[in-house]
Amino acid sequence: MATLVYPEPISLKSKAVIETVLFDSGSSPTTVTGEVVAVRGKSEDDHWEVIVKCNNRDGSGKPIYPLGYHFNNNNTKVSILE
Numbered sequence: 001m002a003t004l005v006y007p008e009p010i011s012l013k014s015k016a017v018i019e020t021v022l023f024d025s026g027s028s029p030t031t032v033t034g035e036v037v038a039v040r041g042k043s044e045d046d047h048w049e050v051i052v053k054c055n056n057r058d059g060s061g062k063p064i065y066p067l068g069y070h071f072n073n074n075n076t077k078v079s080i081l082e
Contacts, residue, residue, distance in 0.1 A: 001051045002071070002078065003042070010039045010080055016052040020076040022065070029075075032056070032064060036080070 004010075014036045019029045034054025041048055056064050 001049065004048045004050055004078055004080075005046050006048055006080060007046050008080075010036060010048050010050060011082065012036055012039060015081040016050070016054075017079040017081065018052065018054070018071075018076065019078075020071055022069075023072075030064060 015033060016036055017031065017033050019031045021027060021029050032054045034052040036050055037053045038051040039048055040050075058064055
């Protein structure tokens with residue numbers, strides 16, 4: 001779940017691309033894609049609470065993000081694709 005600042009409406013089933021630098025991976029970003037499965041507008045303009053369902057396993061079956069991982073907003077970019 002995340003709170004995003006996004007200037008347009010966000011629809012269910014939109015594709016989301018999440019790119020972040022994991023705390024133990026150095027400086028190369030990790031990217032995952034998923035689908036918006038819940039969305040709610042907040043009282044402030046352009047603020048949205050979203051839940052994105054994505055596969056959290058790499059090619060070898062290991063988790064990409066540890067359980068309870070907190071994304072740093074300085075190192076994370078989220079793109080919403082309709």
